[in-house]
Amino acid sequence: MSGIPFFPHAASSVAREVDTIYFIWLSVSAFFTCLIVAMIIYFMVRFKRKSEDQVGVEAHGSAMLEIAWSGIPLLICLAMFAYGTKVFFDISKPPANAVEYFVTGKQWMWKIQHPTGVREINDLHVPVGVPIKLTMTSEDVIHSFFLPPFRVKQDVLPGRYTTVWFRADRVGQYHLFCAEYCGAEHSRMIGTIYVMPVTEYQAWLSGGTPGKPPIQQGQELFATMACNTCHMNGPASRGPDLHGVFGSEVQLASGRAIHADEAYLRESILEPTAKVVSGFEPLMPTYQGQLTEEQLSSLIAYIKSLPKKSEAGQQAVVKPAPVKGGEG
Amino acid sequence: METTLPTAELPERHYLNQGQGIASWLLTKDHKRIAIMYLLGVTFFFLLGGIMAMLIRLELLTPQGDLLEPDTYNRVFTMHGVFMVFFVLLPVVPAILGNFLIPIMIGAKDLAFPKINLLSWYLYMIGGGLTMYAMVRGGVDTGWTFYTPFSSTYSNTHVMATAIGVFINGFSGILTGVNFIVTIHRMRAPGLTWFRLPLFVWGHYATSLIQVLGTPVVAIAIALVGLERLFHLGIFDASRGGDPVLFQHLFWFYSHPAVYIMVLPPMGVISELVAAFSRKPVFGYRIVAYSSIGIAVLGFLVWGHHMFVSGQSVYASVVFSVLTMLVAIPSAIKVFNWSSTLYRGSVSYETPMLYALAFLGLFLIGGLTGVMLATLGFDVYVHDTYFVVAHFHYVMVGGAIVSFLGGLHYWWPKMFGRMYPVFWSKLSALLVFVGFNLTFFPQFIVGYLGMPRRYWQYPAEFQVWNVLSTAGASVLAIGFLLPGCYLLWSLKYGKVAGPNPWGALGLEWTIPSPPPTENFDGVPVVKGEPYDYQTGEEIFGILGKEAHVV
Numbered sequence: 001m002s003g004i005p006f007f008p009h010a011a012s013s014v015a016r017e018v019d020t021i022y023f024i025w026l027s028v029s030a031f032f033t034c035l036i037v038a039m040i041i042y043f044m045v046r047f048k049r050k051s052e053d054q055v056g057v058e059a060h061g062s063a064m065l066e067i068a069w070s071g072i073p074l075l076i077c078l079a080m081f082a083y084g085t086k087v088f089f090d091i092s093k094p095p096a097n098a099v100e101y102f103v104t105g106k107q108w109m110w111k112i113q114h115p116t117g118v119r120e121i122n123d124l125h126v127p128v129g130v131p132i133k134l135t136m137t138s139e140d141v142i143h144s145f146f147l148p149p150f151r152v153k154q155d156v157l158p159g160r161y162t163t164v165w166f167r168a169d170r171v172g173q174y175h176l177f178c179a180e181y182c183g184a185e186h187s188r189m190i191g192t193i194y195v196m197p198v199t200e201y202q203a204w205l206s207g208g209t210p211g212k213p214p215i216q217q218g219q220e221l222f223a224t225m226a227c228n229t230c231h232m233n234g235p236a237s238r239g240p241d242l243h244g245v246f247g248s249e250v251q252l253a254s255g256r257a258i259h260a261d262e263a264y265l266r267e268s269i270l271e272p273t274a275k276v277v278s279g280f281e282p283l284m285p286t287y288q289g290q291l292t293e294e295q296l297s298s299l300i301a302y303i304k305s306l307p308k309k310s311e312a313g314q315q316a317v318v319k320p321a322p323v324k325g326g327e328g
Numbered sequence: 329m330e331t332t333l334p335t336a337e338l339p340e341r342h343y344l345n346q347g348q349g350i351a352s353w354l355l356t357k358d359h360k361r362i363a364i365m366y367l368l369g370v371t372f373f374f375l376l377g378g379i380m381a382m383l384i385r386l387e388l389l390t391p392q393g394d395l396l397e398p399d400t401y402n403r404v405f406t407m408h409g410v411f412m413v414f415f416v417l418l419p420v421v422p423a424i425l426g427n428f429l430i431p432i433m434i435g436a437k438d439l440a441f442p443k444i445n446l447l448s449w450y451l452y453m454i455g456g457g458l459t460m461y462a463m464v465r466g467g468v469d470t471g472w473t474f475y476t477p478f479s480s481t482y483s484n485t486h487v488m489a490t491a492i493g494v495f496i497n498g499f500s501g502i503l504t505g506v507n508f509i510v511t512i513h514r515m516r517a518p519g520l521t522w523f524r525l526p527l528f529v530w531g532h533y534a535t536s537l538i539q540v541l542g543t544p545v546v547a548i549a550i551a552l553v554g555l556e557r558l559f560h561l562g563i564f565d566a567s568r569g570g571d572p573v574l575f576q577h578l579f580w581f582y583s584h585p586a587v588y589i590m591v592l593p594p595m596g597v598i599s600e601l602v603a604a605f606s607r608k609p610v611f612g613y614r615i616v617a618y619s620s621i622g623i624a625v626l627g628f629l630v631w632g633h634h635m636f637v638s639g640q641s642v643y644a645s646v647v648f649s650v651l652t653m654l655v656a657i658p659s660a661i662k663v664f665n666w667s668s669t670l671y672r673g674s675v676s677y678e679t680p681m682l683y684a685l686a687f688l689g690l691f692l693i694g695g696l697t698g699v700m701l702a703t704l705g706f707d708v709y710v711h712d713t714y715f716v717v718a719h720f721h722y723v724m725v726g727g728a729i730v731s732f733l734g735g736l737h738y739w740w741p742k743m744f745g746r747m748y749p750v751f752w753s754k755l756s757a758l759l760v761f762v763g764f765n766l767t768f769f770p771q772f773i774v775g776y777l778g779m780p781r782r783y784w785q786y787p788a789e790f791q792v793w794n795v796l797s798t799a800g801a802s803v804l805a806i807g808f809l810l811p812g813c814y815l816l817w818s819l820k821y822g823k824v825a826g827p828n829p830w831g832a833l834g835l836e837w838t839i840p841s842p843p844p845t846e847n848f849d850g851v852p853v854v855k856g857e858p859y860d861y862q863t864g865e866e867i868f869g870i871l872g873k874e875a876h877v878v
């Protein structure tokens with residue numbers, strides 16, 4: 001029995017910052033509530049009507065008071081706005097060294113893939129102290145990945161990637177929720193976050209259901225979907241070489257240059273004619289409907305892993321993680 | 329101030345008995361009768377929405393989903409939201425109190441377009457009827473927010489019928505808004521300048537602007553959902569290149585200002601009540617009037633604060649956050665001005681005043697939690713949790729419903745000529761205030777603990793707060809049902825009120841209760857500031873009957 005819960009566990013430094021905002025606002029609110037309630041009660045008693053035909057004393061307002069009670073709340077609001085925005089930027093920007101997981105939401109489950117390829121459903125095992133970035137998409141409606149101990153959530157959208165990140169600093173088990181109403185079983189789209197010591201996490205990984213790492217899976221898809229026939233075929237390729245494309249500036253046929261991020265790669269697979277690279281014909285067929293969201297994530301992970309041509313003298317550096325046990 | 333003699337009698341001819349039979353009501357062009365018809369409609373939908381609310385609270389009494397099926401639960405909370413927002417909160421003050429009082433308060437015989445006013449009521453009832461048809465055919469499960477692509481592609485419930493119902497009801501609001509704007513511009517009595525208008529009228533003017541400018545946008549959004557469902561256009565469907573988040577922008581562009589449609593008229597009611605029961609002018613009259621317009625304008629620029637975690641640009645969120653902080657200031661100004669109005673007043677504790685004080689307490693908490701939610705880093709955590717549910721109930725129920733009850737108790741003797749029992753009405757005000765806080769305050773706590781909204785079942789550690797909330801809802805239900813009983817009783821057995829039972833100052837208190845169909849005997853003139861209790865009823869006169877007119 002832990003008694004009546006008043007306050008949620010905090011398991012990251014961001015969570016404690018959010019709690020600080022909460023406490024400041026609670027104090028400000030308590031102050032103004034007491035002030036106004038005390039004022040009203042005092043006036044009610046002090047100026048209670050004495051006789052049936054008594055009227056009030058005219059008082060038409062006071063510029064000084066109006067300025068004070070608009071100015072002071074305004075200053076408090078702006079200060080809190082600044083603090084809240086600072087925390088929001090912390091929440092929005094994952095550190096560069098964050099480890100990337102893929103999350104796919106569908107009615108009504110969360111499918112999570114670790115960098116080693118281990119998959120799990122509705123549970124999220126993470127090592128303590130390591131910044132973790134979740135790249136998320138949905139197969140159907142809008143969901144929202146909600147991690148209460150870290151005070152973060154992010155809507156998960158069909159047809160787009162969104163990200164959320166956290167660095168757990170307290171080992172434990174916490175709730176994981178879907179926060180955006182998504183249909184009949186919305187309240188069952190929940191699970192558990194397991195924050196574990198790093199060694200325990202490693203042990204869990206090796207005992208977990210083995211899958212192929214996303215990069216390797218993507219590499220295989222790259223061959224089976226015949227991407228390589230156009231994109232990795234030497235100088236005579238019908239499609240642009242993809243080595244080092246991720247993060248680079250791509251010159252488009254329209255004359256525009258675009259920064260190649262996940263969204264661009266995704267669009268170019270699903271809707272190849274939307275942004276055609278300068279010097280190439282719009283020949284590529286669409287892969288809309290031929291790839292699951294998870295396959296798409298793997299394919300993008302593979303393309304991201306392709307090094308720049310100059311460094312790629314030998315081979316793309318893809319080392320499959322040690323796979324335990326056989327298939328099926 | 330004159331007080332009513334116990335022997336007072338109802339006037340022989342008044343709007344309620346000028347014309348008998350159902351047709352004289354259904355074809356009436358009298359704004360007062362239309363207001364009474366709205367009162368019946370809104371009460372009916374409030375009962376429906378209230379039954380849904382009780383089902384929700386009963387289901388959430390235990391962590392397991394044991395009373396309803398999840399599909400049923402989702403329909404119940406959706407219908408609760410749809411009925412309460414579109415058919416209760418939006419029309420409750422403007423269509424009932426506004427309709428009844430605006431012409432009288434400005435010294436007119438009716439609204440500018442009486443037939444359009446009747447049309448508004450029919451559109452409201454047709455919209456409500458269609459939505460009820462959707463309900464009895466099996467309901468709709470999208471949530472009152474109709475988020476795509478769930479509503480446009482995935483839901484197999486009666487989205488179309490509900491959407492058409494809400495769409496038609498939107499025109500009712502637009503027409504009422506146009507009617508009020510024209511009436512307030514064109515039909516004020518001689519001498520009634522803009523800054524002599526009661527603040528009730530200012531609140532309705534601001535609200536009408538929002539209704540006319542905002543409602544078409546939600547109508548477009550709903551129409552697009554309908555077209556998407558029928559023809560699979562791909563506007564919101566990502567697999568066809570559409571953008572599901574676009575819907576949220578269109579929806580909230582209207583639905584956030586709609587919150588101000590729901591609270592600006594109530595703010596007008598509170599200004600009237602505070603002035604009448606302190607018997608002095610509202611402190612800072614002009615600032616309170618301007619702040620209504622300020623809220624209406626700024627209210628259009630803050631919709632993105634519903635979308636901080638939707639995937640919209642981080643920088644857009646920053647702009648929406650700071651604008652939301654700004655829109656809180658006019659509301660804060662109003663609260664300070666109302667409280668200061670009591671200073672050196674002649675304060676009495678009648679039932680309407682108790683409701684006004686309940687409003688101040690609840691709106692204060694609703695407003696303060698509102699600026700909390702505008703704080704970016706904080707909102708990311710509590711968005712879509714019970715914290716938000718508690719917040720908007722404090723603003724919308726604590727604001728619109730509680731102030732409506734205050735206004736209804738204040739103007740009831742004007743509407744029907746009779747008083748209700750004092751004890752029971754004060755008890756109802758107390759029950760509403762206590763029950764409301766017991767229902768919704770625990771939801772702030774369970775929300776900050778992380779309980780998401782729209783959950784049919786939930787982790788066991790949240791139960792204690794949900795039990796409190798359900799207990800509060802039972803008290804609140806009694807608080808809401810009581811006025812239904814004693815107000816009906818008063819229609820026949822209540823003491824005759826006389827023209828001005830409160831000793832209040834305003835054009836509506838210069839005419840008989842209930843008023844005659846044409847409201848005024850002659851053309852009233854206004855010669856002074858509103859709420860000028862020092863001068864008293866001298867500030868009003870009748871055109872032609874007085875030597876000097878200002």
